[in-house]
Amino acid sequence: MTALLDALRDQFPVLDQTVHGKRLVYLDNAATVQRPLPVLHAMDTFYRESNANVHRGVHLLSQRATDQFEAARVTISRFINARFSHEIIFTKGCTEAINLVAHSWGGANLRPGDEVLLSHGEHHANIVPWQLIAERTGAVIRPIPLHDSGELDLEALRAMLSDRVKLVGVKHVCNALGTIHPIEEIVRMAKSVGALVLVDGAQSLANVDVDVQALGVDFYSMSGHKAYGPMGVGALYGREELLNAMPPYQGGGDMIRTVSFEKTTFNDLPNKFEPGTPNVAGVIGLAAALDWVAGLDSASIKAHKQSLLDHATEELNRIEGVKIIGTAAQKAPVVSFVTDFAHPHDLGTIFDQHGVAIRAGHHCCMPLMKRFGVPGTARASFAVYNTNQDIIVLIEALRAAREIFA
Amino acid sequence: MNLNELYQEVILDHGRKPRNFRLLPMATHTAEGHNPLCGDQIHLMLSVRNGTIEEATFDGCGCAISTASASLMTEAIKGQKVEDAEVLFRQFQEAIVANGDTEPLGVLECLIGVKEYPTRVKCATLAWHALRAALESEEKSATISTETGEVIPHA
Numbered sequence A: 001m002t003a004l005l006d007a008l009r010d011q012f013p014v015l016d017q018t019v020h021g022k023r024l025v026y027l028d029n030a031a032t033v034q035r036p037l038p039v040l041h042a043m044d045t046f047y048r049e050s051n052a053n054v055h056r057g058v059h060l061l062s063q064r065a066t067d068q069f070e071a072a073r074v075t076i077s078r079f080i081n082a083r084f085s086h087e088i089i090f091t092k093g094c095t096e097a098i099n100l101v102a103h104s105w106g107g108a109n110l111r112p113g114d115e116v117l118l119s120h121g122e123h124h125a126n127i128v129p130w131q132l133i134a135e136r137t138g139a140v141i142r143p144i145p146l147h148d149s150g151e152l153d154l155e156a157l158r159a160m161l162s163d164r165v166k167l168v169g170v171k172h173v174c175n176a177l178g179t180i181h182p183i184e185e186i187v188r189m190a191k192s193v194g195a196l197v198l199v200d201g202a203q204s205l206a207n208v209d210v211d212v213q214a215l216g217v218d219f220y221s222m223s224g225h226k227a228y229g230p231m232g233v234g235a236l237y238g239r240e241e242l243l244n245a246m247p248p249y250q251g252g253g254d255m256i257r258t259v260s261f262e263k264t265t266f267n268d269l270p271n272k273f274e275p276g277t278p279n280v281a282g283v284i285g286l287a288a289a290l291d292w293v294a295g296l297d298s299a300s301i302k303a304h305k306q307s308l309l310d311h312a313t314e315e316l317n318r319i320e321g322v323k324i325i326g327t328a329a330q331k332a333p334v335v336s337f338v339t340d341f342a343h344p345h346d347l348g349t350i351f352d353q354h355g356v357a358i359r360a361g362h363h364c365c366m367p368l369m370k371r372f373g374v375p376g377t378a379r380a381s382f383a384v385y386n387t388n389q390d391i392i393v394l395i396e397a398l399r400a401a402r403e404i405f406a
Numbered sequence B: 001m002n003l004n005e006l007y008q009e010v011i012l013d014h015g016r017k018p019r020n021f022r023l024l025p026m027a028t029h030t031a032e033g034h035n036p037l038c039g040d041q042i043h044l045m046l047s048v049r050n051g052t053i054e055e056a057t058f059d060g061c062g063c064a065i066s067t068a069s070a071s072l073m074t075e076a077i078k079g080q081k082v083e084d085a086e087v088l089f090r091q092f093q094e095a096i097v098a099n100g101d102t103e104p105l106g107v108l109e110c111l112i113g114v115k116e117y118p119t120r121v122k123c124a125t126l127a128w129h130a131l132r133a134a135l136e137s138e139e140k141s142a143t144i145s146t147e148t149g150e151v152i153p154h155a
Helices: A002-009 A037-050 A060-079 A094-109 A128-137 A154-160 A183-191 A240-245 A280-294 A298-317 A344-353 A366-371 A388-405 B009-016 B064-077 B082-097 B106-116 B118-136
Strands: A088-091 A115-119 A140-144 A165-171 A196-200 A219-223 A234-238 A256-259 A264-266 A322-325 A334-339 A359-361 A377-381 B029-035 B040-049 B052-061 B141-145 B151-153
Touching (some): A088 A094, A094 A128, A094 A234, A115 A128, A128 A140, A298 A322, A334 A388, A344 B118, B009 B064, B064 B082, B106 B118
Parallel strands (some): A165 A196
Antiparallel strands (some): A219 A234, A322 A334, A359 A377, B141 B151
8 A cells, every 4th residue: 555655645746845844744635635647737738739619619629629528528427427428517616516406496496385405514505505595485494403423313304304395405425524424315215205315525526436326316516626626617417307407507608509689599408507618627637537536446545545534533532632523434534623722723723833734614514513512623634645644743733732722 | 933932821821711701791882703714703892981991801712812812902902092992903903914013012912923824813803803893883783704894783
């Protein structure tokens, strides 16, 4: 594993630097992961050799750009095992993907009194779009409770289900606590009352296997930059018949078939939902990232990340005054904690001086923080390139903080 | 600058044992200071009579820097004329963003080191913005956010 890991780390030039005179230990991967050379190379090559607008020109470069753009759609659809590549809609990120569903599907289908069930742990990106649409449609949002471990209370969900429930929204992997939610089971339960399921997959592509058909989900939103791809690109998976029935979300060029001032007709999937010039280099970078992830030895990477999580959990539990928030049986390599000696924000500053980058705060999950009675947490999240040595530095930094404050 | 200069003993002391950390039932002016980026929340309460701040207290939750800043501020403004507190607000604000020399601030100087840590400046100024909001608002209570800087009077 060590040789493999060294070779792997070499693919991430950004890691090879010092901050405040210390080796950079990057443990903020749930916020954004670093990009490997093949992703940087793919984007650079696009701009150097193929840059042109897609779906428009008759010239060679435009054809080349369009081919690469559409090949990327196929790559992503295969990565999550969608039935058709036109079930993949490119967006500027996971947030936009959820907004698309809330506004297009929600705007057309939600009626006064209809219910949208969201887990109490949702990211603001899977709460606020629904609040905006609920205000317009008269639908009601109800939070699904969590256990103290951070796991979804499935019994409570069962009791909340009725024919008023039109959609259940839950994230696959919790960015704040790391919990991996049992999507298949949630889908089975939701289907029993005819509700659709939207899964926020922001953290998924880098951390769990995603097979949208096996999971049975209706919508699955994805982020590029949390999956070793670039920022400013993401995607929505939606089942073909749902997407076909949904009205456009935004209007513009490329999403139309004919336009006149009397009547406009819309393009087919996926173009119907992709107005304007897309982030072509970003999409190509995302496909390169997923190819790169697919090329890794999945079993040993999984074992490596699990051992990082176990190591960090064990070390943190050994420090007096430290409490880990989120103790689910199934977790992504994320460890969120609070201490009785320092506020997460102060920890973040002290860690930074040790070269350690973590996230401190509410992680865009204010209802979740309230549920656990904390203003925020310190969060260390790991990626394939992190090492046991990184955890040793993290723990040293935490002991130093304890020295200062305790 | 090293961490010991940021986390000086005065700051650690006020962070651990904030002074004037209590509710003030007879408050005449209050303001809610909120930093949406980190979740810090400070509720400042003032009792102003005849142009003098007779009492200043706060509660809420925040990091060591924001708690210490609020604690030191309430100590500094207690017994001061409103105009003098406003001058102090401006001097503190200037000192924390300026590069050159500024007015001496006494014990409050310990907070000025935070300017070496740009991401933490808002922690140190949160209570001060709440002070300005409380004093400026026509209403009895106001809300201030570090992100908008606008004073929103409560309905």
